[in-house]
Amino acid sequence: MAYPLRSALFALDAESAHRATIAALRVWGSVGAPFRTSIPDASLPVQLAGISFPNPVGLAAGLDKNGEAITGLFALGFGAVEIGTLTPRPQPGNPKPRLFRLAEDEAVINRMGFNNDGLQAALERVAKLKQRQGVLGINVGANKDSPDRVADYSAGVARAAPLADYLTINVSSPNTPGLRDLQSRPALDELLAAVDRSRMLAGGTRRPVFLKIAPDLDRAGIEGAIRAAVDNRVDALIVSNTTVSRPPLRSSLAGQAGGLSGAPLRELARAKLAEARMIAAGALPLISAGGIDSADEARRRIDMGAVLVQVYSALVYRGPGLAREMLRGLAAR
Numbered sequence: 001m002a003y004p005l006r007s008a009l010f011a012l013d014a015e016s017a018h019r020a021t022i023a024a025l026r027v028w029g030s031v032g033a034p035f036r037t038s039i040p041d042a043s044l045p046v047q048l049a050g051i052s053f054p055n056p057v058g059l060a061a062g063l064d065k066n067g068e069a070i071t072g073l074f075a076l077g078f079g080a081v082e083i084g085t086l087t088p089r090p091q092p093g094n095p096k097p098r099l100f101r102l103a104e105d106e107a108v109i110n111r112m113g114f115n116n117d118g119l120q121a122a123l124e125r126v127a128k129l130k131q132r133q134g135v136l137g138i139n140v141g142a143n144k145d146s147p148d149r150v151a152d153y154s155a156g157v158a159r160a161a162p163l164a165d166y167l168t169i170n171v172s173s174p175n176t177p178g179l180r181d182l183q184s185r186p187a188l189d190e191l192l193a194a195v196d197r198s199r200m201l202a203g204g205t206r207r208p209v210f211l212k213i214a215p216d217l218d219r220a221g222i223e224g225a226i227r228a229a230v231d232n233r234v235d236a237l238i239v240s241n242t243t244v245s246r247p248p249l250r251s252s253l254a255g256q257a258g259g260l261s262g263a264p265l266r267e268l269a270r271a272k273l274a275e276a277r278m279i280a281a282g283a284l285p286l287i288s289a290g291g292i293d294s295a296d297e298a299r300r301r302i303d304m305g306a307v308l309v310q311v312y313s314a315l316v317y318r319g320p321g322l323a324r325e326m327l328r329g330l331a332a333r
Helices: 006-010 014-035 070-075 119-127 149-160 179-183 187-198 219-231 263-280 295-303 313-318 322-332
Strands: 046-048 051-053 057-059 080-086 099-102 107-110 135-140 166-170 209-213 236-239 259-262 286-289 306-311
Touching (some): 006 014, 046 306, 057 322, 080 119, 080 166, 080 306, 107 263, 107 313, 119 149, 149 187, 179 187, 179 219, 187 209, 209 219, 236 306, 259 263, 259 313, 263 286, 263 295, 295 306, 295 322, 306 313, 306 322
Parallel strands (some): 057 080, 135 166, 166 209, 209 236, 286 306
Antiparallel strands (some): 099 107
C-alpha cells in the first residue's frame, strides 16, 4: 500500500529513513499537530490497570526510542505511545547496518541493541511536554555492559515512574546477549520483585508495570513468565516482541541476524496470544503485538482476548495514517 513520501523514504537505507521519520514527526508535533482531526467514538476508550486509554491502538516501543516525537505520534491517533527501550546510561547499540526492510514480506529485521541517549535525556524531554493526547508508556531495559541488570531495571523504573502512565519491562529483546535469560524463573522473580519495590510513588501509589515477553518462549516458558508476573503484581503482559525464528520469507535479507517483525510474525503472535490467554485464565490482562496491520487484525486479537493492541512495523508499509484507519474500522464494528 503506497502512501505519500514512501518512495522517498524507501530510497534511503532503513535506519536513515527511521531517523528522517522521527525528525518529521517531531516537527509535526510542534507545528502541525494542533490541526489534526479527531475520531470521536464513545465505544473506543479502554480501561486497563486503572488507566483510561482513549482507544485500544497503541504504538509499540522501538520507533521513538528517545522520546523525541511524542506529540507528533499522539497526533497520528494512537491511544498510547510507548517510548524506549531506555537504559540507565546512553549506549550506541550494535554496529551498523542493523535495521533491514524485507519489502517483499512486509517485514523488518532489527538488531539495534538498545541504542538510545539514556534514560535521563528522554525523561527531560517528557518533562517538557505541555500536554498529552493519550497514555504514555516508558519501556526500560538494561545496559549491555551492566554488571547488575536487575539494578538497571529497578533504577530505570524508579526514575521513570513519576513521568510515565505505565512502565514496560523489556527482557525479551534478542539483540542484547543474555537478556532473554531474565524471562525465566527464578531470575524473573528477582527482577520483578525489585521493580515492584521501585515503582512506588509519593503517597504510596504504584505505577502500573507491564511485562513484554518473546514469541519464542515455549508453553513452559510462557507459563513461568505469567506465574512470575502474577506473583509479583505485574499489571499486564505484552505478547510479544520480535522473533529469532524465520518462517518462510521471500526477501534476500531473510538471513540477517536479529529480531523479525511485521506480517510474517502474525501467525506466531496469534498462537502465543492464544496460549497466554489459556494459561493466564483471566489472572493477567493481555496486550497483543506482532503482525497487526489493520482494523480486522486488531479486532481479531481483541476477540482472542487482548485488551489492547500495539503496532510498529506495519507503519513502515502502511504509512502514518494506519492508526486512524484502524480506529475508523474498529469504530464501524
